[in-house]
Amino acid sequence: VIGATIIVPLFPAIGSYWSIRVQGIHLELASVMFTRTFAFALLGFLMAFSVDLEELLLVLEQKGLPPHFVYGLLVIIHAFPYIRREVVQMKEASQLRGRPLHFWSSLYYIKVIFTAYHLQEQYEQAMISHGFDEKGKRTPSIIWKNDGKALGWMILLFVVGNSIGWLWR
DSSP states (O other): OHHHHHHHHHHHHHHHHHHHHHTTOOHHHHHHHHHHHHHHHHHHHHHHHHSOHHHHHHHHHHTTOOHHHHHHHHHHHHHHHHHHHHHHHHHHHHHHTTOOOOTTOHHHHHHHHHHHHHHHHHHHHHHHHTTOOSSSOOOOSSOOOOOHHHHHHHHHHHHHHHHHHHHHO
């Protein structure tokens, strides 16, 4: 897992380095773009695979993201397994009939739309029965607070990193 975490961000970093070097621009600019691209790709990779999306959305709601947007995304996230199961059942049924469906078949899209519409009605009824009010104030089950230590460490890391970069020139 650690190897993939380091190797995957190398691809866009090498691509940005190579594209600058091919144009004949200075090695310094190419190396700066390599390190920046690697750092951003690594952070994105770590964020994508280490953060629970549901937890992230609930924290963002506490920080001010509109609740109707957050709960809409949560409905979509929770609906994916149902939609995937429906599509697999449809694919298996078509293979049993001897008429395989391709991924560009409009039947898949129609099935996904109908399944999503059916799930939307179920989620809407569930939210109403649980007393969800778009304008109402919610009390979260877990309250996320800003950690002063983490902020201090980030500032220190930023200052040290910039100091090393400035001295390296």
